[in-house]
Amino acid sequence: MQIDLSTNFDELRARVRTITGKYGDAYWRELDAERNYPSEFVDECSKSGLLSALIPEQYGGEGRTLTEAAVIMEEIQAAGCNGGTCHAQMYIMGTLLRYGNEDQKQRYLTRVASGELRLQVFGVTEKHTGTDTTKLRTFAEKTDGGFRVNGHKFYIGRGQHSDLMLLLARTTPLDQVKKKTDGLSIFLVDMRESRGKELDIRPIRTTMNHSLTEIYINDLFIPEENLVGELGKGFRYILDSMNAERLLIAGECVGDARFFIERATGWANQRELFGRKIGQNQGIQFPIARAYASMKAAEMMVRKGTTLFDAGKKVGEEANMALLLASEASWEAGNAAIQTYGGRGFDADYDIERKFRETRLYQVAPISKNMILAYLGEHVLGLPRSY
Numbered sequence: 001m002q003i004d005l006s007t008n009f010d011e012l013r014a015r016v017r018t019i020t021g022k023y024g025d026a027y028w029r030e031l032d033a034e035r036n037y038p039s040e041f042v043d044e045c046s047k048s049g050l051l052s053a054l055i056p057e058q059y060g061g062e063g064r065t066l067t068e069a070a071v072i073m074e075e076i077q078a079a080g081c082n083g084g085t086c087h088a089q090m091y092i093m094g095t096l097l098r099y100g101n102e103d104q105k106q107r108y109l110t111r112v113a114s115g116e117l118r119l120q121v122f123g124v125t126e127k128h129t130g131t132d133t134t135k136l137r138t139f140a141e142k143t144d145g146g147f148r149v150n151g152h153k154f155y156i157g158r159g160q161h162s163d164l165m166l167l168l169a170r171t172t173p174l175d176q177v178k179k180k181t182d183g184l185s186i187f188l189v190d191m192r193e194s195r196g197k198e199l200d201i202r203p204i205r206t207t208m209n210h211s212l213t214e215i216y217i218n219d220l221f222i223p224e225e226n227l228v229g230e231l232g233k234g235f236r237y238i239l240d241s242m243n244a245e246r247l248l249i250a251g252e253c254v255g256d257a258r259f260f261i262e263r264a265t266g267w268a269n270q271r272e273l274f275g276r277k278i279g280q281n282q283g284i285q286f287p288i289a290r291a292y293a294s295m296k297a298a299e300m301m302v303r304k305g306t307t308l309f310d311a312g313k314k315v316g317e318e319a320n321m322a323l324l325l326a327s328e329a330s331w332e333a334g335n336a337a338i339q340t341y342g343g344r345g346f347d348a349d350y351d352i353e354r355k356f357r358e359t360r361l362y363q364v365a366p367i368s369k370n371m372i373l374a375y376l377g378e379h380v381l382g383l384p385r386s387y
């Protein structure tokens with residue numbers, strides 16, 4: 001298998017920059033202060049086709065590879081934007097695309113591709129069960145013509161800003177299934193009608209501007225035709241999309257690392273103290289150089305992962321390692337940038353602290369790095385399962 005490290009996708013990157021160039025630091029700073037959603041940015045990215053990069057052309061998307069999609073997210077982050085506000089639209093639809101029926105794709109995917117509908121919510125995590133996903137308690141009970149759902153989803157991104165949600169719920173009680181991963185199903189929920197009624201969506205304030213919510217689900221009716229794939233197989237379906245999610249977010253982390261390194265280098269070359277530029281001091285220069293090396297190594301792992309994904313190969317190991325390495329690289333680069341900026345590293349007007357808060361998330365969500373290490377230990381190194 002050839003991994004092409006020489007193609008840089010310059011045209012695609014330039015296209016992303018025509019949009020990011022309109023949404024500079026001040027735009028994100030103001031939204032961050034008020035914890036507001038970047039609607040204009042997300043709508044422009046959607047309408048331009050960037051967020052439907054992975055939707056096939058026959059459904060109105062651009063039919064691009066995951067490698068290209070990761071490049072788009074990287075470039076968004078490198079420009080100082082916050083792609084975490086909209087990245088889910090890129091990968092959530094993978095479950096629908098792979099396991100949805102033709103009617104669902106025609107009804108929803110085409111309108112997601114055109115930017116008419118936002119598919120930004122992936123409802124998996126719950127308060128009491130957290131990482132122990134198969135114990136989740138939200139239950140979808142079979143009823144006439146569909147399902148009646150009750151439960152609670154916790155730490156769900158963009159709950160107030162999406163039209164559609166992909167929801168994971170139990171359809172067979174845990175004590176009645178052979179394997180704990182059985183009996184979970186995926187539903188496509190049209191949130192527009194039920195918001196404020198069967199769906200009680202409440203904001204949660206977080207360290208960074210992420211539009212986080214919790215969603216109380218009270219007697220929500222989901223029509224039969226919105227079950228995605230087969231009943232009881234939902235857990236397997238989401239595992240598939242999670243590799244794409246990890247690789248795309250790893251691409252974002254590479255972009256964050258680029259942002260920090262470019263800014264730190266610029267400041268180190270500009271700020272003069274003791275009669276010379278601070279970048280002349282090895283105490284300033286070396287952490288930036290080390291962060292650059294970590295970023296380049298992570299970038300290679302992302303490219304390997306997306307190339308394998310695009311070729312339809314198994315990618316669990318690479319997707320997990322890409323996210324681990326890239327999220328640590330962006331954090332390392334953020335630390336180097338703060339040190340370089342000194343007090344200004346903590347000053348909101350310089351945007352380093354904002355990005356620093358944003359990039360920290362990716363060592364915890366979408367998956368905590370502990371679980372990545374547990375995966376590598378067990379599935380790659382053959383060590384005993386640790387949990």
Ligand SMILES: Cc1cc2nc3c(=O)[nH]c(=O)nc-3n(C[C@H](O)[C@H](O)[C@H](O)COP(=O)(O)OP(=O)(O)OC[C@H]3O[C@@H](n4cnc5c(N)ncnc54)[C@H](O)[C@@H]3O)c2cc1C
Pocket residue numbers: 121122123124125126127129130131132154155156157158206210212361364365366367368369370371374386387
């Ligand atoms: C900003 C943000 C956005 C999010 N967006 C979404 C979303 O859109 N949709 C969604 O479904 N979820 C979302 N999440 C939830 C996220 O996926 C979870 O927070 C994350 O997976 C960890 O779960 P938890 O918070 O319940 O922590 P817990 O499960 O309580 O775990 C706490 C810590 O213990 C560690 N731990 C637990 N078990 C083990 C073990 N066996 N070995 C080693 N360490 C272990 C975990 O790794 C973690 O570090 C989001 C979270 C945040 C903060």
